[in-house]
Amino acid sequence: MAEPLIRAEALEKRFQTGGGLLKKPRAMLAVRGVSLSVERGEVAGVVGESGCGKSTLARLILRLIEPTSGRIHFDGQDLTALSNTDLRRQRRRMAMVFQDPYSSLDPRFTVAEVLAEPFRVQREAPPAGRIAALLDQVGLSAKMADSFPHQLSGGQRQRVGIARALAQAPDFIVLDEPTASLDVSIQAQIIALLSELRQRLGLTYLFISHDLGLVRYFCDRVVVMYLGAVVEVLPRADAAPRHPYTRTLMDSTFAPDPRQRKVLRALEGEIPSAFDLPKGCAFAVRCPRASDACRAARPVLEGGEHPVACFHPF
Amino acid sequence: MLLSVENLTVRIGKVEPLSGLSFTLDRGEILGLVGESGSGKSLTAMAVTGLLPLIGGRISAGSVVFDGTDLAALPEARLRPYRGKRIALVTQNPMTALDPVQRVGDQVDIMARLHLGMDAKAARARTVDLLNRLRIPESRTVCDAYPHQLSGGMKQRIVIAMALAAEPDLIVADEPTTALDVTVQAQIIHILGELVRERGLALMLITHDMGVVAQVCDRVAVLYAGRLAETREAGPLFARPRHPYTRALIDCIPREGMAPGSLTGIPGLVPSVAQYPAGCRFHPRCLHADAACQQVPEARPQADGGSVSCHHPMEADHG
Incomplete structure (x- = not known):
């Protein structure tokens, strides 16, 4: 089998908060030992x-934040081992669309400036006609190039966010809840x-969402994911x-x-705090099938084609 | 009928964001008010709860008859005995609905003290009882917490407890679960449904999500650009939507076994108030529009109850 486009191994991210002269800082594991792969041309959800760590995972995979431990392979290359210069070169091939199209666009930039920025980061100028072509690709009129974000609707802003992700013709795009702040009609x-x-440009997506119905579609x-760890991988x-x-x-x-x-x-029960995870399965307090075993030890993710981390799976 | 809204028309300055809305709601019933952002759902809620003056609006025509009294004709001072006591409002964002510097127990207590004249002790006992009913664990401890110490779902339950505390007849819930996680949303929807059945409350549930409507509502009013597109019982409305807009909204929700590419959304945008098109306001986005749609469609009564405002209502069975 060919090497997957993305292969993450045992990713962990620890965050610390608080702490001061007399107060001890508190640490939490936002992502706990997550391994996953994304095949070329697929949409992985x-x-x-x-609070389950899905956005942290998205940022780790693009190395927008540094993992506490673990590795990320992109097209066979270990991203965690790259120097900043080499990483920037690789970054052309990957992009991200953010959840909130209101805060992910600079209000003082015109649409054209937003779309030119990925080129500026790579220290080059956008090729002639590229901005208009990008707008066309996402179904916006070229006239919008001179608009400011506040003149656009939420759906139009998110289209600009998508155009920006497409700017450098990437292979891989992380979509972090790209429709969560939109109306259902615009989401569709x-x-x-x-x-x-995806079909036209042969893209590979990692799609992050809280909406299982949408993800399954x-x-x-x-x-x-539940509280920082993968609990199940649905093969289809x-x-x-x-x-x-x-x-x-x-x-x-x-x-x-x-x-x-x-x-x-x-x-029953509330979601436990990530600062104070129970010893056993993190879902046990809310789970109708939980037994003493679930409260005593943490189940690991296993089971070949359709892995699940549970002592009493269906 | 507990609430009977007839030809409700709202003006804000020179514009008329709501025109000629009519619907009814009885005790023990859940009415879903559904539409995209900008359809006028929240304005309808504000009109029913008498809050339009807050945003410089007023009811310019029509009536809002609540338990025999036309609220639209009452001066502000005489609305006060209704608001909070007989008609309660649950807003979308529990983070802004609660006072951040007051313990949540006190915020619920005040409702019973103000509206039912209870003393502090009796009011607290009632609060604890209410929180238990809403399945808030360790309710006595929670009473002493400040809003920032609680999760979003817990805060929304506190807001619902505040709404229930004065024993209202009608609750207007404006997107009460939109800001919440899906499992918490399911819980809150479940609790609201139970309260309606147990206490004979009337619930006006405002949402943009046809999934939520299908799960819990008895009847549905579909709003588009300030006008009613269709209002019918939930069963027939989902089985045989007659207004193309209703159909389009239903088709925006992914369902099990849906073929790839079948989720297309509704082309275009809801027009802003200043740019409402002439005739049927949905016609620029409608696949079935023709010359007839340049005229405003009348609300046509339906054989199975309710009404549809469309020149070309759909006949075919859905799904």
Whole structure:
């Protein structure tokens, strides 16, 4: 089998907060030993709720932040071992689309300046006609080049964010909740645009979202995260979930059909704090299947094609 | 009928963001008010709760009859016994709905003290009871917490507790779960549904998510650019949407087994108030529009109840 485009090995990221003259700093593991690979041309999804570490993982994979430990291989090359100059050269081949199109565009830049910036970072000028071509690719009129972000709607801003990611013709794009702050009607437009771009340009995506319904629609494979760790990898988007947490996520996703109403169960317990993780499975306090074993030890991710980190999987 | 809104029209300065809305809501019932941002959902909520003056708006025509009284005709001073006591509002963002420097227990207590005349001790007992009902663990301890010490889902439950504390007849919930995680959203929706059934509350649930509407609402009012597109019972509305906009909104939600590429969204944008098109306001984005759509469509009553405002309502069965 060919080398995957992205291969992350045992990534960990520790953050410290607080601390001072008399106070000890507190540490938390935002990402705990995450390994994952993204094959060329695929859309890999990462799903989980706020605080599960999915955005930290996205930043680690592009080495926007430094991992505490672990490695990231991009097209066979170890990104963690690269010098800043070499990393910048590789960065042309990867890009990111951010969640909030309101704060990820500089309000004082025109759209043309936003789209020229990736070239400036690489110390070159955008080729003639490139800005107009980028706008066209994302379905915006070339006239918008002189607009400022505040003159655009949320959906248009996110299209600019996508155009900026495409500027250097990358192979790989990390999409960090690109539709979470948009209306459902605009979300569907953006997803359709991303699908079309992937087919036309042969892109590979890592799609990060809290919406399992959307991830199952858009992605080929789904990585489910809970409190910093991977709990399950669905080998196909339509695979039946094995981890109770993935089941819970599924049950919380409502279909637009009153005949398919979900019977909701009151989830016991609150999500534990990442500063104070329980000794056993992090989901045990909320899990209907939890036993003493789950509270005593942490299950590891295992199981070949469809790995799951659970002592009592479905 | 507990709430009966007739021909509700709202003006802010020179513009008319809401025109001719009519819908009803009874006790024990959940009405979903749905549409994209800019459809006028929140304005409708403000009109019903008498909060339009806050943004310089007013009801310029129509009536909001609540339990036999037309709230639209009441002066501000006489609205006060309704707001908070008989009609409660749950807003989208629990972070801004709570006072950051007051303990959350006190913020819930004050509702019962103000509106039901309870003393501090009785009010606290009620608060604790309410928090238990909303499945807040260690409710007595939580009462002493400040908002920043609680999670988003917990804060939203406190806001719901505040809304419930004065035993209102009607709760207007404006995107109560949009800011929350999906599992927490499911919990809150579940709790709201239970309260409606148990206490005979009426709930007006505002959302842009047709999935949430399908999960919990009895009836649905679909709003587009300040006008009602379609209002019907949830079952038939989802099975056979008749307004093309309703159909388009439903098709924005990914569902199990949906073919790749079938999620396309709705082309274009909701027009701003100053740029409402003539005739049917949806026609520039509608796949079925023709010359007839230059005229404003009338609300046509439907055989299965409700009404549809479209010159070319859809007939085909959906899914």
